[in-house]
Amino acid sequence: MVHRLERLVIRHTLRLPSPAGPVGQGDVAARQFDAALISVGFKLSADALRRLSGLSEGTVVDTAVRTLETVREMVGDHVQHNVYFRDFPANVPDTFEFWTRCVREALEDRKARPGVLAQLRDGVINLLTLPSYGNYRHTYDEMLAAHDELTAALGDRLTVLHLGGTPADEVTALYLALAGSTTPLGEEHLADLKVLAEHCADGPQPETIPVRENRAVVNEARLKAGSVLLLDTVTDVLRLACALSGGDVSLQERTRFRALSRPVRRALLAGLDSVVAAAPAKLADVLTHREAFKRLGERLHPHEYPQWPHAAEVFAVARGEKKAHTFDARVEALLGADDVTGAAELLRSAPGRLFRALDRLLRSAATQEERDAVVAAAEEVAPEVSGRVVLSVREYLHNRAEETGRQRVFINRAGRAHVADDTRAVVPEADRKRLIAALDAEVGRRLPVPERLLVDPDMLDVALPLSGRATAAGLGVLPRGSVSPVEGELLRFFVYWKQKQRITDYDLSALLLDARYDTVSWLSYTNLTEVEGEHSGDITNAPDGASEFINLRLGAVRGTYIVPQVNVYSGEKFEDAEESFFGFMLREAEQQGRPFEPRTVRMKSELRGPGRVALPLAFRRAEDGSWHAKWLHLYLKGHPAYNRVEGNQVSVATLLRGIVEREQLTVGYLTELMANSGTDVATWDAESVPDGPVTYIGLERPEGLHPDSVVITPENLRDLIPE
Structure with a gap:
């Protein structure tokens, strides 16, 4: 467990917890450790090197082994990245020439020959039936032998590992930072928080835990440790029950509740009872998740615990046996009666909901007097709204321009996206600008003023990471909408996956678009070579893991946009595979090296989204010829099988236009x-x-x-x- 916690600290903070051990002469081992780190694109800070040099050699070696294992996994170097074409990017054949060769080799195979002849008679060949297609033809070591060593370049990545405090202090600080985060965490970070919360249950706790999902994870640990639960709504209890059942604490996905022990049932029912007893109006929250509360009631058996009558009311509301008038219903009644001013007045008591309803209120207002009332209400309650919501509404208003005919991009919590025409009425420009000015003032008031x-x-x-779900876990990853410079002559994408139970085929592709988002060309298993670059070859089965690469010469790219994508052609989805990740490298033309060189990796992110087409980021050429990355972290639903770049060109281009034209804070x-x-x-x-x-x-x-x-x-x- 100690080593696991140390790995979490390094991954999240790029800090090396200060090793504990006897004093010694560890300077030689420390320098060797630093050299090994440099080979994978990391290095020790001066303080870290100095600290290790004063420890015993054994302590340094133990620290090096654990740390190297961690950073190699961070960059994707913990697996072997083989390629179908051994000499890639050199000697990649023309696609038709390659397919013809596969057919010829199959005809020379006695077992495959009859089937191939039958297909030829029908006029259609299934590539997957050809023995030489889709499977590695050489070992990893044979591939390595075909490549020269990587020549060092000034542009190679060197990520510094700084010296941290004691392991206990670093773990506690990381726990407090994640638990007290003002923005929701991604799925991977929530899992890390769970590990940390269990370890830190008896230690220091954050003053507040503003994000409900984080609170559910912390409450699970507190329940196991026998500590007081942090509950102020009935939904907090429902989220905790989901956490205890290994379900979705965001309540977006249905959780199948497990059988709960009697002590756990008592704790949950006591929590519900105290929340409702303190504020009976909170029973209305049950209606938002009525079905989930019904199923939870079947596990909690509230009738067995008459000492908590208010908890029983929760499930009576869920079953429809008790009325609960929701706040939203009162707002809807006022809007249904065209009383915008009354609705705004009512929403003053729920500042967050008022902010989320601003656009609708302004569009529903029939007079300037009503719009003034809405804006005045927002200005008055702004200090009571969370900073994340204030910033989200500010960003929304910035993109809510007066002109019509634009498209809206919808992105859910899991990163699945789609685009639709914006058919809403305009928000008057004067009101939009007044709100923007008020929100800027509010954000400025809350920001620290360092000297x-x-x-x-x-x-x-x-x-700004207004939601942790807008950023995939990984190294060098930035929040969705971020723009970062790309410097180098060669851009190389890579994907790695390892199937868990079924034969799984992922296809790495790159779509090239012009300034009007029209297709120029693409690279994929159906188009192995182009003016811009090469594809490493199609791998169709990954029981031991598989990699695909695309190599691009940025100076040769015809067009304005490069959109890498990973398509699930068949088999397991990204979420179901044992492991799957994407990344990109940058090199200079003379560097050579293996297809995968860890110190040239600029980004490596996990692929765990819900769709079957992953769009991690896109690259755009500016008017001066420089390139920049635009971070997407998106997934398209795709088809159940046989997803290909040729089949999603229009949807990808449409989505990219919507993202590029939207400006983030x-x-x-x-x-x-x-x-x-x-x-x-x-x-x-x-x-x-x-x-x-x-x-x-x-x-x-x-x-x-x-x-x-x-x-x-x-x-x-x-x-x-x-x-």
């Missing part, structure tokens, strides 16, 4: 507000590191900062979101 703020320019276009937005509040904002200069403490915002933590400095990187970017 000096140093900002890495590459961080300014990083989108970025780090630059917040730094501008800080500057307006009197903060001295300056561009980071590695050659001139200040002596005193500062607030630093950048893609990675630089060395040499004062220990009392506040450092914001993508790993803790959520800390920028005000409460």
